[in-house]
Amino acid sequence: MKTLESFQLAGKVALVTGAFRGIGQAIAIGLAEAGADVLLIDRIDCFETVQQIESLGKRAIAVRQDLAEMDNEKARKIINQAVDHFGGIDILVNNAGIIRRSPALEFSAEDWKAVLDINLNTVFYLSQAAARHFVDKHKPGKIINLASVLSFQGGLQVPAYTASKSGILGLTKALSNEWASQGINVNAIAPGYFKTEVTAGIRADPQRSAAMLERIPAGKWGELEDLKGPVVFLASAGADYLHGTVLSVDGGWLAR
Numbered sequence: 001m002k003t004l005e006s007f008q009l010a011g012k013v014a015l016v017t018g019a020f021r022g023i024g025q026a027i028a029i030g031l032a033e034a035g036a037d038v039l040l041i042d043r044i045d046c047f048e049t050v051q052q053i054e055s056l057g058k059r060a061i062a063v064r065q066d067l068a069e070m071d072n073e074k075a076r077k078i079i080n081q082a083v084d085h086f087g088g089i090d091i092l093v094n095n096a097g098i099i100r101r102s103p104a105l106e107f108s109a110e111d112w113k114a115v116l117d118i119n120l121n122t123v124f125y126l127s128q129a130a131a132r133h134f135v136d137k138h139k140p141g142k143i144i145n146l147a148s149v150l151s152f153q154g155g156l157q158v159p160a161y162t163a164s165k166s167g168i169l170g171l172t173k174a175l176s177n178e179w180a181s182q183g184i185n186v187n188a189i190a191p192g193y194f195k196t197e198v199t200a201g202i203r204a205d206p207q208r209s210a211a212m213l214e215r216i217p218a219g220k221w222g223e224l225e226d227l228k229g230p231v232v233f234l235a236s237a238g239a240d241y242l243h244g245t246v247l248s249v250d251g252g253w254l255a256r
């Protein structure tokens with residue numbers, strides 16, 4: 001296979017969670033730009049993401065589904081929806097995630113459970129169901145998890161988020177160890193600070209925003225476009241020998 005061909009995703013089907021807006025939407029569109037058809041899962045109807053993918057001449061189907069309180073059976077049904085619509089999947093991107101901010105001393109049990117549930121538990125069950133599908137069909141597959149710079153750092157007033165994203169690092173390695181020999185690549189992307197709703201509060205505060213920008217070697221917030229190349233790479237044959245790695249896409253934040 002020629003070098004450029006190895007990054008093509010034509011004929012592949014991707015399932016992207018949390019594809020209504022933000023990073024998940026950009027990832028879904030990026031995968032479609034590289035040639036993939038995409039199943040979009042979100043608790044909100046992803047009509048705009050569908051439109052953008054269809055305008056690229058690729059197929060997109062949106063499934064409205066709350067990914068909280070996942071279990072083996074629910075995850076299996078979600079993967080089966082992809083089988084029903086597209087005949088199967090080749091790429092799973094575990095993107096859906098939430099953040100709750102509060103000092104650790106006051107952090108509620110409800111927030112703790114909600115964050116760990118969607119950011120970590122759901123990722124495990126969907127990965128397990130996708131890997132079962134790949135193994136049963138005797139085909140390779142790619143699983144890409146959304147980590148964070150808080151997979152490596154503690155952060156402030158986000159204990160559940162930090163715990164969940166640190167858990168993603170361990171889970172990515174644990175699953176890749178078990179599944180690498182079966183042609184399944186499990187890797188992660190750790191975004192730095194991107195222009196999404198999640199960071200809107202910080203960006204709206206001139207002092208905090210200036211402090212963040214001063215700390216980012218690239219001197220600017222991440223643009224959603226910056227994640228397309230990394231995700232396409234990890235989803236492609238070009239990354240066939242990458243297992244259990246985390247690609248930091250952070251303007252140099254972690255290197256500092």
Ligand SMILES: NC(=O)c1ccc[n+]([C@@H]2O[C@H](COP(=O)([O-])OP(=O)(O)OC[C@H]3O[C@@H](n4cnc5c(N)ncnc54)[C@H](O)[C@@H]3O)[C@@H](O)[C@H]2O)c1
Pocket residue numbers: 017018019020021022023024041042043044065066067068094095096097098118146147148149190191192193194195196197198199
């Ligand atoms: N924005 C950043 O700077 C940044 C940095 C590091 C990591 N991340 C990670 O990237 C991922 C996406 O972040 P984002 O900034 O685009 O967030 P966002 O809040 O803009 O989008 C998250 C998407 O997930 C969906 N979602 C949330 N909970 C869901 C549920 N229970 N069921 C179904 N869908 C659900 C939302 O509807 C939304 O479409 C998250 O895992 C986040 O932790 C983001």
